Amino acid sequence: MLLDYDRLGALRWLLGGISLAVALFLLLPILLIVALSFGSSQWLQFPPPGWTLRWYRDLFADPGWLDAVLASLKVASIVTVLSVLLGLLAAFGLVRGRFRGREVLRALFLTPMVLPVVVLAVALYALFLRLHLNGTLAGFVIAHLVIALPFALLSIGNALERFDKAIEDAAVLCGASPWEARLRVTLPGIRLGLFAAAIFSFLASWDEVVLAIFMASPDLQTLPVRVWGALRQDLSPVIAAASALLVAFTAALMLLAALFRRSKEP
Helix, strand or coil, X not given: CHHHHHHHHHHHHHHXXXXXXXXXXXXXXXXXXXXXXXXXXXXXXXXXXXXXXXXHHHHHHCHHHHHHHHHHHHHHHHHHHHHHHHHHHHHHHHHHCXXXXXXXXXXXXXXXXXXXXXXXXXXXXXXHHHHCCXXXXXXXXXXXXXHHHHHHHHHHHXXXXXCCHHHHHHHHHCCCCHHHHHHHHHHHHCHHHHHHHHHHHHHHHXXXXXXXXXXXXXXXXXXXXXXXXXXXXXXXXXXXXXXXXXXXXXXXXXXXXXXXXXXXXX
């Protein structure tokens, strides 16, 4: 018995060490970029010869970078609202509906998650050229909505499947209309799914680069496109500063999601 406990303890230490090694392997490039953003060298040199905030000052002093940040925030915010609304309606139809071809329709909604992004980008680019939507805010929103909607549909659909519909039916029996019961009973009951849908939809748009490259124009570029373009021209540490801000904002949203979920759990 003692030997079994010793083996179990050794196995736990082994699994813990492997998990730590994998985590460091995944986080090391991110930590490297963050360190380079504070380096005093004019090039992406590691280890940095010194430390400075110059590249962040240059980043916020450049109108091109600020326009890219604002464009990313604007597109991601609009995509989040539309993705949650459309995902909510689609989830109700797919979860509550009983019609032929429902599973086929669900698969079509989830296709952008498994389709190579570059194939989707080329297809949307060819379509938007005919519709004169390339380089426009509407084109960006529609393109990003295509990849964000599946995340919203999955999050809301899973929350709706776990929600006990008998509670909604009880509200109707007590005098509420079906729509009032959905608004006052069902939506608060699936709030975690709605919040998760909003977070994942925002991040899907905020971090997207392949579709954004095909949709971009000289007058409208998101932050990932700006970073990609700067990488092709030079290797200024301003790129590292912009990348660090992308990582920090993404991490902050994920932390907010975790805190919100913990606060709402019973």
